[in-house]
Amino acid sequence: MTRRKVQLAWIKSDSAKKASLKKRRQSLLKKVKELAVLCGVKAFVIIYSPDEFKPLLWPSSTEVNRLFTELIKVLDVERGNKMIDQEKYLKDRLMKIKENLKKIYKRNKRMEMSELLDEVHGQVKNIKEFQVNEVNGLLWFLNEKYQKVTKRIEYHHQVADLSLQSLNGNIVQENINANFVATANTFNENMAPSSMIHDS
Incomplete structure (x- = not known):
């Protein structure tokens, strides 16, 4: 039911x-x-x-x-x-604003230094005409570029070393295979019956 x-x-x-x-x-x-x-x-x-x-x-x-x-x-x-109190909220908010301002400052500084460097390359302005803060900025900018280039070179060296190791490993393996085949052929020739050797 x-x-x-x-x-x-x-x-x-x-x-x-x-x-x-x-x-x-x-x-x-x-x-x-x-x-x-x-x-x-x-x-x-x-x-x-x-x-x-x-x-x-x-x-x-x-x-x-x-x-x-x-x-x-x-x-x-x-x-x-x-929960978060007002003081902690304001501190966290202020920290985020400072971080964003720091990123904006670096981005603007890179653009400014890049323009100065173009003026030097284009001989628009002589480096002797730059102020101390501009020269320091250029040195900072060039050092940052140098570090990036150095890291990239190290990366390509590592990739090249890995490729070379792989290539050497293949060559060694080919040599081993060739030696094995040669040894096997020699062994077969030495083990062949004498009658077969006379017939040949």
């Missing part, structure tokens, strides 16, 4: 409502107990009923108080990790 589908609607009859509350409350407590025992989880239930002065506490009032206190502590820790 199939169970009748329950219509989820407010029960008008007080007696039917109390009977449904009692039945379903016991079913809920049974499910929570099974969940705690089978899965090893911490669980408690607090049910307020309109016709009862005290709420129903499961498994006991002492255990409910203990688990509830533990839950509040966990929530406070998580809330504290996610």
Whole structure:
């Protein structure tokens, strides 16, 4: 016999409502107990009923108080990790602004030094005409370029060394194979029957 589908609607009859509350409350407590025992989880239930002065506490009032206190502590820790006061927010915001300004300053400085370098190459302006800060800027710019070129050269050297090692390994393997074939041929000739040697 199939169970009748329950219509989820407010029960008008007080007696039917109390009977449904009692039945379903016991079913809920049974499910929570099974969940705690089978899965090893911490669980408690607090049910307020309109016709009862005290709420129903499961498994006991002492255990409910203990688990509830533990839950509040966990929530406070998580809330504290996610919360941020105004001072910390302003410091973080200021740090991000400074980092962005530093990036913008370097980008503008590179563009300015690149233009100065083009003027030197194009003989538009003599380097003797530059001010001290412009000369220092050019030295910084050239040093940065030098470091990038050095890193790229080192990278290509590493790639070349790896390619050379691979090539040498292939040559050695080919020599080994050739020596093996030559040795095998010599061995076959030495092991050939004497009659065959006379016939030839």
